[in-house]
Amino acid sequence: MIRAIDHVVALVDQLPPPLELDRRNYGADAELNAYFASVDHMNVFLSRDAEMRVWQKSPESTVAENVFALMVMELRERMSWAWRSKGTRCATTSHR
Numbered sequence: 001m002i003r004a005i006d007h008v009v010a011l012v013d014q015l016p017p018p019l020e021l022d023r024r025n026y027g028a029d030a031e032l033n034a035y036f037a038s039v040d041h042m043n044v045f046l047s048r049d050a051e052m053r054v055w056q057k058s059p060e061s062t063v064a065e066n067v068f069a070l071m072v073m074e075l076r077e078r079m080s081w082a083w084r085s086k087g088t089r090c091a092t093t094s095h096r
Helices: 002-013 025-029 030-035 039-047 049-055
Strands: 079-088 089-095
Touching: 002 025, 025 030, 039 049
Parallel strands: none
Antiparallel strands: 079 089
């Protein structure tokens, strides 16, 4: 049991520092730009979270100065083929 707790503590210690989700900083913050396609995308993402919506309706939300959430991003690569006409030949191009 102690080893499991030590493992969890080590995982938490490896987490990066908090990232402030602020509309005003979106354009200047490369990390925010990496996570979200736009400010509107950031807002839609947060509004879709069921737990966040429940919390926002609770009395605690009116007195909270900060809200912390653990977000995980997963990179997914897709392979697609595009066909284009080049004179009398067709050429394929691979996009990732």
